[in-house]
Amino acid sequence: MDAQKRWDSGITGWPFRRLSIDTETNVAMNQRMIGQLLRRKNLSANLPAHQSRALMALGIEVSESREEKAGLSLKEAAKQGGLDPAFLAIVEAGKAVPGEITGDVLASLARGAKSSIKDLKSAMSIDQSYVLEKSPGVSGEVIAVIFSLCRPDFIQSALAFKNKAGLVGMIFDDEGARVSYKVGGPSGDEHLSLSFFEFQNPDAPLQGWTVTLMSGLEELMTGSTDELGEFRLPDGIEDFPEGAHMLIEKPV
Amino acid sequence: LVEDNLTDEQILAIIQSKAAGRRLMSGTRINKEEAWSLLVKRYHAGLEKLAISKWHGNQDDADETLQNTWIKAFKKIDTVKGHFKGWIYTVLENQFTDEFRKKTSRDEKVPLVSIEARDPWDMDEDGERPSKVERKVNAIHSEQSAEGALFVRDEEGAHAGFIDLARRFLSQNDAEFFLKYQKESGTKSRAEKKKYFDYRSKLMGNMIKEWLVSGRRLEAIMDPPQANALTRRFSLNQKQSLIFKEMGLTSKSELNTLLASATSLLLQALMGEDPDAYISSNKKQ
Numbered sequence: 001m002d003a004q005k006r007w008d009s010g011i012t013g014w015p016f017r018r019l020s021i022d023t024e025t026n027v028a029m030n031q032r033m034i035g036q037l038l039r040r041k042n043l044s045a046n047l048p049a050h051q052s053r054a055l056m057a058l059g060i061e062v063s064e065s066r067e068e069k070a071g072l073s074l075k076e077a078a079k080q081g082g083l084d085p086a087f088l089a090i091v092e093a094g095k096a097v098p099g100e101i102t103g104d105v106l107a108s109l110a111r112g113a114k115s116s117i118k119d120l121k122s123a124m125s126i127d128q129s130y131v132l133e134k135s136p137g138v139s140g141e142v143i144a145v146i147f148s149l150c151r152p153d154f155i156q157s158a159l160a161f162k163n164k165a166g167l168v169g170m171i172f173d174d175e176g177a178r179v180s181y182k183v184g185g186p187s188g189d190e191h192l193s194l195s196f197f198e199f200q201n202p203d204a205p206l207q208g209w210t211v212t213l214m215s216g217l218e219e220l221m222t223g224s225t226d227e228l229g230e231f232r233l234p235d236g237i238e239d240f241p242e243g244a245h246m247l248i249e250k251p252v
Numbered sequence: 253l254v255e256d257n258l259t260d261e262q263i264l265a266i267i268q269s270k271a272a273g274r275r276l277m278s279g280t281r282i283n284k285e286e287a288w289s290l291l292v293k294r295y296h297a298g299l300e301k302l303a304i305s306k307w308h309g310n311q312d313d314a315d316e317t318l319q320n321t322w323i324k325a326f327k328k329i330d331t332v333k334g335h336f337k338g339w340i341y342t343v344l345e346n347q348f349t350d351e352f353r354k355k356t357s358r359d360e361k362v363p364l365v366s367i368e369a370r371d372p373w374d375m376d377e378d379g380e381r382p383s384k385v386e387r388k389v390n391a392i393h394s395e396q397s398a399e400g401a402l403f404v405r406d407e408e409g410a411h412a413g414f415i416d417l418a419r420r421f422l423s424q425n426d427a428e429f430f431l432k433y434q435k436e437s438g439t440k441s442r443a444e445k446k447k448y449f450d451y452r453s454k455l456m457g458n459m460i461k462e463w464l465v466s467g468r469r470l471e472a473i474m475d476p477p478q479a480n481a482l483t484r485r486f487s488l489n490q491k492q493s494l495i496f497k498e499m500g501l502t503s504k505s506e507l508n509t510l511l512a513s514a515t516s517l518l519l520q521a522l523m524g525e526d527p528d529a530y531i532s533s534n535k536k537q
Contacts, residue, residue: 034288038326075316093327
């Protein structure tokens with residue numbers, strides 16, 4: 001339900017605005033805000049780096065948009081977005097937690113900061129691939145990577161594939177994620193897909209790796225690669241989602 | 253309440269401890285959230301009063317600074333050793349400085365345009381003879397670009413670069429007014445003159461507030477006793493001494509010394525040299 005409607009209908013609950021907030025003292029609001037920060041302290045400290053980074057980026061985007069586009073104070077922006085002002089301050093400080101950033105909340109943040117959901121998602125997108133985790137040891141094996149779908153070279157290779165620019169079946173190397181990949185489908189019965197291989201080793205597909213397709217903090221779908229290292233997107237999806245990335249993890 | 257009798261140090265110990273809370277002598281158990289609430293309750297009003305009277309002048313902006321101050325305090329609380337009150341006021345001041353700097357760089361960047369390079373401070377509205385610095389500044393070619401003015405510093409003295417630097421602390425409208433005022437000859441109306449001098453005050457106040465007061469860099473350009481005396485005046489002045497008279501400066505030469513030194517610092521910073529390193533090297537000299 002839209003945050004404004006929640007507010008109007010009097011449905012209460014963090015991070016949306018409660019009716020009593022209008023009469024709350026600043027002391028009480030700040031006490032409440034610190035209470036929220038305390039409750040999330042451990043969770044925040046243990047977030048994976050890519051999520052922390054996305055939350056920081058979201059905070060910066062919201063803050064800049066609110067100040068530059070909307071020209072609103074924090075309290076006023078929270079009011080217009082139907083959000084708790086303590087929550088908005090927490091978001092801007094990059095201290096929100098992934099579970100809070102739902103579609104409704106993004107819509108409310110966009111409304112309060114005079115931004116758009118697209119811009120907020122774009123701020124949270126990861127535009128570089130990188131190795132997330134290696135097995136212990138100096139030359140540890142790559143076991144988890146962030147594979148960006150919005151970095152220019154991937155977009156180019158996907159576009160070339162789509163235009164059948166002589167690159168069909170070509171394997172590309174992703175230096176950042178230290179994996180190689182191939183774009184596949186969609187044609188006839190084939191689904192849009194990505195096949196992953198060990199870096200610069202097309203004979204070694206990443207078999208059975210868990211792939212989570214994400215847009216910002218939102219998990220769009222999850223699945224695993226087959227024996228050929230291929231991960232298929234659902235039927236009907238003919239393009240990779242804008243601003244998305246994949247979390248690719250070796251099975252335990 | 254028993255809790256209200258706890259000292260800041262006792263409250264801080266609860267917040268910083270690894271335990272979830274602590275039982276007081278009275279038997280009351282107090283957790284971290286309650287301990288934080290006590291600190292907020294104890295200090296929020298004082299911080300708010302200061303933020304409004306000294307800096308913002310309005311409740312909304314002060315509220316925002318305060319919210320961010322408490323968030324920053326939350327993040328850094330484990331680093332506090334001892335005196336919480338002094339620390340939280342410093343956090344507030346730093347928060348305000350950060351916001352001010354951000355706002356200045358966002359809203360008040362004036363595009364580099366050609367200006368008549370004359371030092372606005374040295375107008376002889378009081379019929380005073382131009383100083384040596386004034387003569388140097390006034391001698392700069394009238395079409396000297398502001399950017400160029402920055403780089404003639406070595407030859408012409410710190411005041412030359414000051415013109416451009418100073419403009420960074422003013423809004424677009426202020427700068428446009430200033431340029432017009434400088435370019436147009438002829439008699440100026442009383443209102444225009446007043447506006448022009450207000451502009452100068454605002455400029456100087458911002459410069460000094462930003463770089464010398466907030467940055468606590470007075471000692472880099474003055475003898476320690478002078479710096480202390482001036483710092484005391486700043487902190488005692490409830491209005492934050494945003495303009496010349498309120499700053500308690502007693503002579504124009506004092507002002508000129510301060511400005512020349514401030515300009516020098518600003519120039520170094522803008523030209524890519526680390527201001528702190530600059531200050532250290534200055535001290536050594």
